[in-house]
Amino acid sequence: MVEVRLEGVSKRFGRVVAVDNVSIVFEDGRFTVLLGPSGSGKSTILYLVAGVYKPSSGRIFFGDRDVTNLPPKERNVGLVFQNYALYPHMTVYENIAFPLRLRGEDEAAIDRKVHEVARLLHIEELLDRRPGQLSGGQQQRVALARALVKEPDVLLLDEPLSNLDALLRLTIRGELKKLQQKLGITAIHVTHDQAEAMSMADKIVVIDRGRVQQEGPPLEVYERPRNLFVATFIGSPPANTLPATVEHRDGYPLIRVAGSLYRPGERHAAKIREAGLDRVVVAFRPEHARLAEHPPEGEDLAFEAEVYLVEPLGRENIVTLEAAGMPVKVVTPPEERPSGRLYVVVPRERVLLFEPETGLSLDHL
Amino acid sequence: MPGRPRPGPAFFFLLPALALILVFYVVPLILSVYIGFTPLRDWNLQRLGELSLDNYRRLYHLVLHDPDLRKVVQTTIVFTSVTLAVNVLGGLVLALAMFFMDEWLSLPYRLLWLLPRMTPVAVYSLLWYYFFLPGREGILNSWLMSLGLIDEPRAWGKDPELLPYSAWAILVLVNGFVGVSFGMIVFYSALKSIPREQVIAARIDGASTLQLARHVLIPQIRWHIVYVTVWQLLSLLTTFAHIFLLVEWGTLDRAWGSNWALYVFNTAFLTQDQGFAAAAATVLVAVGVVLGLLALRLMRFREMMVEPKGEL
Ligand SMILES: Nc1ncnc2c1ncn2[C@@H]1O[C@H](COP(=O)(O)OP(=O)(O)OP(=O)(O)O)[C@@H](O)[C@H]1O
Ligand SMILES: [Mg+2]
Numbered sequence: 001m002v003e004v005r006l007e008g009v010s011k012r013f014g015r016v017v018a019v020d021n022v023s024i025v026f027e028d029g030r031f032t033v034l035l036g037p038s039g040s041g042k043s044t045i046l047y048l049v050a051g052v053y054k055p056s057s058g059r060i061f062f063g064d065r066d067v068t069n070l071p072p073k074e075r076n077v078g079l080v081f082q083n084y085a086l087y088p089h090m091t092v093y094e095n096i097a098f099p100l101r102l103r104g105e106d107e108a109a110i111d112r113k114v115h116e117v118a119r120l121l122h123i124e125e126l127l128d129r130r131p132g133q134l135s136g137g138q139q140q141r142v143a144l145a146r147a148l149v150k151e152p153d154v155l156l157l158d159e160p161l162s163n164l165d166a167l168l169r170l171t172i173r174g175e176l177k178k179l180q181q182k183l184g185i186t187a188i189h190v191t192h193d194q195a196e197a198m199s200m201a202d203k204i205v206v207i208d209r210g211r212v213q214q215e216g217p218p219l220e221v222y223e224r225p226r227n228l229f230v231a232t233f234i235g236s237p238p239a240n241t242l243p244a245t246v247e248h249r250d251g252y253p254l255i256r257v258a259g260s261l262y263r264p265g266e267r268h269a270a271k272i273r274e275a276g277l278d279r280v281v282v283a284f285r286p287e288h289a290r291l292a293e294h295p296p297e298g299e300d301l302a303f304e305a306e307v308y309l310v311e312p313l314g315r316e317n318i319v320t321l322e323a324a325g326m327p328v329k330v331v332t333p334p335e336e337r338p339s340g341r342l343y344v345v346v347p348r349e350r351v352l353l354f355e356p357e358t359g360l361s362l363d364h365l
Numbered sequence: 366m367p368g369r370p371r372p373g374p375a376f377f378f379l380l381p382a383l384a385l386i387l388v389f390y391v392v393p394l395i396l397s398v399y400i401g402f403t404p405l406r407d408w409n410l411q412r413l414g415e416l417s418l419d420n421y422r423r424l425y426h427l428v429l430h431d432p433d434l435r436k437v438v439q440t441t442i443v444f445t446s447v448t449l450a451v452n453v454l455g456g457l458v459l460a461l462a463m464f465f466m467d468e469w470l471s472l473p474y475r476l477l478w479l480l481p482r483m484t485p486v487a488v489y490s491l492l493w494y495y496f497f498l499p500g501r502e503g504i505l506n507s508w509l510m511s512l513g514l515i516d517e518p519r520a521w522g523k524d525p526e527l528l529p530y531s532a533w534a535i536l537v538l539v540n541g542f543v544g545v546s547f548g549m550i551v552f553y554s555a556l557k558s559i560p561r562e563q564v565i566a567a568r569i570d571g572a573s574t575l576q577l578a579r580h581v582l583i584p585q586i587r588w589h590i591v592y593v594t595v596w597q598l599l600s601l602l603t604t605f606a607h608i609f610l611l612v613e614w615g616t617l618d619r620a621w622g623s624n625w626a627l628y629v630f631n632t633a634f635l636t637q638d639q640g641f642a643a644a645a646a647t648v649l650v651a652v653g654v655v656l657g658l659l660a661l662r663l664m665r666f667r668e669m670m671v672e673p674k675g676e677l
Contacts, residue, residue, distance in 0.1 A: 052565050073571030085562035089584045098580070099570035150570070 001186045002063045002153040003028040004049055009058030011044050011210075018044040020210035021058070026154075026188055028063075031180050033197040034190045036207035037233065042190040045207070046156050049188060051075050062153065073102075075154075078147030082159040084139045086131035092142050093127040099150045117149045120179070137168045144176075148183070155180065157189040161196065173200055194234045198222065206230050228359035231283050231352060237318060237329045241283045243356065246272055255353075257282045258303035258323040268353050271362040280362070281354040287331040288350035291319065292343045301346040307339050394650070401644035407637045420644035436620040437628045440529065444536045444624050445601045451541040452597050453590065456548020461578050463549070464556045478549055481542045490610040493539050497521045497616050522617040529621040536622065539607050548593045555586040591664040595657050602653045605630055625649055 004026040011019040019041045026032045026049075034042045047053045048060065051072035059068045067075055086095050093114055100110045118124045121141045131139055140160055147155060157176075161169045177200050180187045191197055197204050198218045206213040206221060206229075214226040225231035231239040244257035253272040255262045262282070264272065272280065282301070295302050305323035312334060319338055321328045328344060353362040402416045427434045459478060463471040481489055496504045499520035506518040522532050559582065567581050583590075605627040611617045612627065623631070626649065633642035 047565070050565075050569050052568065072569040077569060079566060079569050081562040081566065083560060083562055085560055085566045087563060087581055087585075089587075098567075102567075102571045102576060146566075 001029055001184060003061075004154055004186060004188070005061040006045070006048070007059045007061070009045075009048060009055045009060060011041075011048060011053055012056045017210055019048065019055075022207075022210070022212055023058075024205055024212060024215065026186060027203065028186055029184045030202040031177060031187045031189065031200060032203045032205060033201035034188060034205050034207055035192065035194060035197040035234070036213075037192055040192075040207045041210040042192075042207055043158055044210075046079070046158050046188060046190055049075075049154065050077050050079050050156055076150070076152050077154045077156055078150060078152035079156040080140075080143045080147045080158065080160040082162055084131070084143040084160075084163075086139060086142055086146070088131050090130070091127065092123065092129055092131070092134070095131065095142060096127075096145045096149050099146065103150070113149055114145075117145045120148070121145045136163050136165075137172065140164060140172065153186065155185045155187045157187065159190055159192070162191070162193070169196070176200070195236065198234075206233065208233070224361070224363065225352065226361055226364050228281060228283070228354050231354070231361075235285055237286050237331075239283045239285050239352070240289075240328045241281050241354075242323070242326055242328070244280050244282045246278050246280060253277075255280060255282065257301070258305070258326065258328075260301075260303035262301045262351070263299055264351075264353065265348060268362050271353075271365055275355065275365060277355065279356050281356050281359075283352040283354060284346045284350055286318065286329040287316075289328075289330045289344050289346045291330060291332060291336070291338050292345050295343050296345050300348055301351050302343050304341060305344050306341050310337060310339075397643045398647050399643075400640055401647045403640045403643075405640035405643070408639065420641045421648075423641060424644055424648065433620045434628070436529070437623050437625060440533065440536070440621055440623060441602075441625040443529075443533050444540075445598070447533070448537050448540050448544060448601055449594065449597055451537060452544035452601075453548050453594050455541065455545040456593065457552055457583070457590070459545060459549040460552030460556055461582065463553050464582070465574060475549070475553070478546045482546050486606045487610065489543070490539070490607045490614075493535070493607075493611065494614050494616050497535060499523070499615075522611070522622055523615070528618055532618050532621040535611070535617060536608065536624075539611065540601070540604065543607075544597060544601070547597065551589050551593050552586055555589040556582055559585055587664075591661065594664070595660050598660060599653050599657055602626065602649060602656075 006022055006024045009019060009022050010017065022041075022045065024032075024045075034045060036042050044053065048055055051067065051070060051074075055068060059066060061067065062075065086092075087098065090098065096114045096117065097110050100113060105113075114127070115124065118127060121144060123138065123141050123145060126134060126138055126142065131142065134142065140163070143160065161172055161176075164172060173196060189197075189200060201218050203215060204218050204221045205215040208229050214221055214230045221230065222234055225234065225239070228241060232241060242257050244255045244262075246253045247256055247261070248254070253264065253269050255264055284301070292302070303323055305321035305328055307319060308322050308327070309320040311318040311320070315334060317332045317334055317336060319330045319332055321330065321342070321344060323344065330344060332338065354360065355362065355365060400413075401420055402418070404412050404415055404417070404419065406412075428438060463474060466474065484492075495502075498504070498506070499518060501507060501510070501518045503518060503521075505521065506515070509515045510518065519527070521527065522535050524531065563581055564577065567577050572581070603626050605624060608617070608622065608624060608627050609630065612619055612622050616622075625645070629642050629646045629649065632638050632645060636642075
């Protein structure tokens with residue numbers, strides 16, 4: 001298939017900068033997920049790749065081919081929309097056949113290809129119906145069939161699962177991923193659902209306000225967020241963040257967080273000294289912390305907190321505590337029912353530190 | 366089979382409209398059909414009791430033998446059908462053009478086309494009166510003369526050499542400029558309600574603007590096209606205000622520039638032959654009903670009617 005590359009691409013609509021100097025490589029045959037909140041510019045990036053919009057600046061490559069100024073039809077991409085965008089006046093068959101008819105393929109070939117893709121997506125018995133007579137999941141498959149029937153080099157998916165109910169979404173997520181691997185197609189999938197991104201992606205690209213915040217394999221993005229935005233956007237519940245001050249003892253920086261002192265490791269200490277920080281933001285994921293009756297031995301991060309709310313979710317409990325006036329969430333095993341004043345304990349290797357002004361992780365400074 | 370909706374509340378809401386239609390449409394209609402069978406003249410109400418088919422016989426005879434009325438009939442057919450085509454197709458083309466335009470351009474463009482509709486009939490007609498004025502002062506004449514295309518000013522709507530086509534062209538032009546904006550507005554708003562993603566999808570699949578219009582956009586506004594066509598057909602059959610003024614002011618030839626509706630008006634209020642005029646009006650209404658139903662049928666209106674969803 002083809003590798004898709006954006007190089008310093010910006011897109012402005014009047015005074016709105018929807019995409020701001022973005023460079024991304026969408027690897028050949030891989031499933032890349034663009035993840036970001038509403039209005040962050042995800043769809044705009046997709047439309048730039050498709051050729052619906054021309055970039056205000058920067059270049060777009062498909063492999064070695066510079067497609068920056070090519071119209072959509074010369075890019076051979078398939079696009080699936082959140083609202084499916086099926087043509088209501090055409091049958092399912094006609095909808096799927098439409099891209100081929102526009103190319104002027106002969107009817108026999110069209111018929112063969114439509115049936116082939118319909119078989120692949122299990123919608124053969126729907127071919128005579130109109131989109132209005134289909135369920136959301138069926139419409140979604142038809143839209144996918146219409147995008148795939150022209151054997152595109154790149155498959156673009158703009159939140160195609162967000163109109164489906166939770167269970168169906170899980171099923172189709174799996175199917176979609178399998179289908180993509182089977183076809184070996186380069187896929188770019190847009191979503192604001194971080195769980196969907198984690199489960200489907202070979203690579204996640206986190207976007208906020210038109211800029212790439214971080215890119216990398218899902219686990220890396222999850223465990224080593226590059227900045228506070230990524231840390232708090234990904235994860236459910238998201239990472240806890242606590243403002244903290246730096247105190248120097250015998251030339252070594254100590255961090256005062258929620259009333260306790262935490263001694264960072266050498267690497268972080270060096271960064272703090274280097275940058276001359278007197279404040280930092282301490283962050284950790286709710287599932288990386290545990291609750292203890294007594295302060296632990298050793299040098300893990302630990303501070304006192306009062307249990308405020310316990311939400312049992314069956315597989316686990318989400319415990320909300322209050323530490324020095326700030327809320328902290330901790331995930332505990334279901335049988336644990338904490339109450340009263342406790343210690344929140346986070347292993348040193350799980351503690352994330354951020355620079356408060358820029359929000360950048362100390363690891364990335 | 367879905368149950369028939371109960372008439373109760375629906376009837377209640379329809380009542381005011383029904384009452385209005387009854388008072389201002391059904392009653393006058395019945396009256397005028399009735400008058401068509403009487404020899405009413407000069408508003409002399411004494412003869413309202415004498416019923417006969419005389420008016421219809423006379424009308425039939427005149428249509429066959431009176432050269433002036435035959436011209437009116439031809440003008441009506443040509444004017445109605447050509448203007449209808451211009452209004453519907455022109456409205457469609459304008460709406461599509463605006464659909465593909467940027468908003469900052471399409472808004473003033475739309476307003477421009479609405480201008481004739483916002484102008485009072487008399488003022489609008491006056492503009493055309495000056496435009497086609499027979500003397501050298503006429504705008505068209507002075508343009509053509511300064512371009513050297515003609516030597517002498519012409520009476521565009523009356524010159525026997527140019528009749529009937531010049532009169533017809535003027536009629537179509539004058540009414541078309543007002544008429545297209547109706548279809549334009551209806552079609553444009555219908556196009557705007559088509560999800561943008563469908564257009565993007567078609568573009569990505571390689572549709573040209575023409576293919577996009579033909580396969581994606583126009584099929585989805587079929588209902589609106591039917592509606593505008595029937596509406597315009599009926600209003601063109603009965604329109605006469607501009608035409609009346611342009612004929613009275615001498616811009617248009619009286620016979621080649623009159624349509625049936627104006628003929629009815631003139632017969633009733635100038636010739637004072639009300640019984641005969643009512644008969645002619647009844648024929649017009651009958652033709653309108655038949656053509657309207659035929660158009661709906663041709664365009665398969667029933668197929669497009671959808672069953673209401675759920676219980677009403
Ligand atoms: N055609 C347009 N004209 C003007 N502004 C636009 C246009 N398209 C997008 N924008 C603006 O660009 C920004 C990014 O929009 P975009 O649709 O790419 O966001 P998104 O990440 O896809 O959001 P969502 O998750 O809500 O779909 C928004 O501020 C939006 O208002
Ligand atoms: Mg979007």
